[in-house]
Amino acid sequence: MIEVRCVGCGAAVPGGEGRSHPYMWSAAGCWERYCSLEEWKSCLSGEESIGIVQDLVDSFAVQHATNTDRRNVQSVAVHLMSLCSGLERGATGRQRRVRIGRWVGHDYPVLEPRPAGYPVTVSDVAAAPAAMRPSTIERLAQTSWSAWSAHHDTVRAWLDDLG
Numbered sequence: 373m374i375e376v377r378c379v380g381c382g383a384a385v386p387g388g389e390g391r392s393h394p395y396m397w398s399a400a401g402c403w404e405r406y407c408s409l410e411e412w413k414s415c416l417s418g419e420e421s422i423g424i425v426q427d428l429v430d431s432f433a434v435q436h437a438t439n440t441d442r443r444n445v446q447s448v449a450v451h452l453m454s455l456c457s458g459l460e461r462g463a464t465g466r467q468r469r470v471r472i473g474r475w476v477g478h479d480y481p482v483l484e485p486r487p488a489g490y491p492v493t494v495s496d497v498a499a500a501p502a503a504m505r506p507s508t509i510e511r512l513a514q515t516s517w518s519a520w521s522a523h524h525d526t527v528r529a530w531l532d533d534l535g
């Protein structure tokens with residue numbers, strides 16, 4: 373099997389043709405792995421699971437800062453804000469989900485440079501047994517946020533402004 377490196381998260385994924393998200397560009401194999409988690413996600417329940425799913429969505433978005441389409445730039449910004457508010461400010465998954473809906477109404481600059489790589493990616497989540505996925509996603513969220521450390525102050529300032 374030929375492997376390719378995802379243009380966003382840098383993970384080695386199966387090569388080949390396939391779809392990717394309209395503005396969160398990735399290798400088709402990476403998007404496929406992300407989508408393969410749908411069924412597992414749909415089986416989660418309870419308040420805590422909203423935060424787990426939000427961490428996964430946020431991490432995938434910030435790891436695929438792959439183009440300057442306005443929607444991509446916006447997506448990276450609001451999902452970094454969501455990660456920050458969860459990890460540093462104690463916001464619940466439900467609160468983050470609601471706030472993202474408000475934050476997308478604003479424009480954000482492209483954050484450069486983007487991280488050179490990520491120690492944990494959605495491929496690790498897909499490869500983990502179901503019971504290990506929540507803790508893998510927790511590490512995914514923490515390391516995705518850490519990778520963007522050059523822009524932490526910018527993101528925190530947006531949060532201070534927009535709440």
Ligand SMILES: [Zn+2]
Pocket residue numbers: 378379380381382383398399402403436
């Ligand atoms: Zn990827």
